[in-house]
Amino acid sequence: MSTILQLAGVTKTYGTLTALDRLDLALPAGRYVSLLGPSGSGKTTLLRVIAGFEEPDVGSVTIAGRRVDGTPAHRRGIGFVFQNFALFPHLTVEKNVAFGLENGEGRTMAAGEIRDRVRAMIDLVGLKGLEGRGVAQISGGQRQRVALARTLVTEPRLVLLDEPLGALDANLRMRMRDELRAIRERLGVTFLHVTGSETEALAMGDTVIVLDRGRIGQIGDGDTVYNRPASRAVARFLNCYNLFDGSLEGAAFVSAAGRFPVAAPERRPVCYGVRYDRIAVRDPAAAPAADEVRIEGAFVASEYTGASVLSFFALPDGRLVEVEDHLSHRAPPSYEPQRRYGLVWKRDDALLFS
Secondary structure (H helix, E strand, O other): OOEEEEEEEEEEEEOOEEEEEEEEEEEEOOOEEEEEOOOOOOHHHHHHHHHOOOOOOEEEEEEOOEEOOOOOHHHOOEEEEOOOOOOOOOOEHHHHHHHHHHHOOOOOOOHHHHHHHHHHHHHHOOOOOOOOOEHHHOOHHHHHHHHHHHHHOOOOOEEEEEOOOOOOOHHHHHHHHHHHHHHHHHHOOEEEEEEOOHHHHHHHOOEEEEEEOOEEEEEEOHHHHHHOOOOHHHHHHHOOEEEEEEEEEOOEEEEOOEEEEOOOOOOOOOEEEEEHHHOEEEOOOOOOOOOEEEEEEEEEEEEEOOOEEEEEEEOOOOOEEEEEEEOOOOOOOOOOOOOEEEEEEEHHHOEEEO
C-alpha cells in the first residue's frame, strides 16, 4: 500500500512549549485515519503543520512523494474541513461548493465543467435540491456536508478534518459518522480526522493514532488500541481502564490497593490496568477462582448511560474503582450504598505497563 503522507522528525515549539516533539508518521493512502489525543497533545498543531498553516521548526513533510514543508497551503493538494465549517454566509450552497474551482490559483476550468462537477458532488453528499439555498437556511448537518463538498470537489489527495462533528448535536454526529465513512470509501481519498472523543475515533478510523505530548503514543486498528493500549498514557486517555501504580515483587504487582498475581512480564511494570467492563461485582464472602484477582470496595454511586451503567466503588485508601455493566442482556445492577463488595477480574484480563 502506497504512502500518502510522511512526516520525519517534525518538531514545533512555541516559546518554551514543545507542541510536536521529533514526530515521525507515515499514513497509507486510501484509509480513514482517526487522530486522537487529549487537549494539549498537539493534535491541532499537527494538522496545521500538515496543511501548511504552520511550518515545522525541524523536520520534513512529504505528501504523495513530494516534500511540501515551505510550500504554501494552497499548493499542497490538501483539503481542510474546519470544525465551524467556515462557509461563506452570503453565498448559496452551490456557490460555496464551487468557490475553490472558480477562485483557485491557476484555474482554467470551463463554467459548464465546474457546474457539472459541483452538481455531482452536491448529489454525492446528499444535498440535491438545496443548491439555491443560503447556508443560513439549512441545518447544521447540511452545512457540514457543504463544507465537505467544497473541499472534495477540488479533488485533494488528502483531506484533513478538524473536529468535524464537534458542532453537531448527538443524533447528527452518529449519522454523520456513517456518511463520512461512506463518502470516503466512494472517493478513495485519505481522510485524517482529528477528534478528542475516543468513541468517535474508534468507531470511524480504519487506523487510529493516539497523540501523547507531541509524540505518537500508539498506531493501530481500533480493536488493538482499545484492547491493548501501548502505554499507561494511552490507557488513561481511553477513559475505560482502572490504573494502579506500584511495583513488581516476585510474582505479584504490589499497589496501595493490594497484591495482584501476574505472569512473568517482559519488563518491570510500574502500572497495572484493568478495563471497567472486565470487573465483576460479587458478595464479599465469595472466594475468587484460581485464575482471578480480587479486591474489596464500598459502593458509592452509579451513573446510567443508556447502554450501560457505570458504578463507583471506594477502596480503603480512598481511590475509586469504576465498573461498567452492559445492559443488552440483563437488568441494571442494584447495589447498596456503602456496602462492601468483592471486585473480581480474570488475571489474564489485566495489562501491565512499564
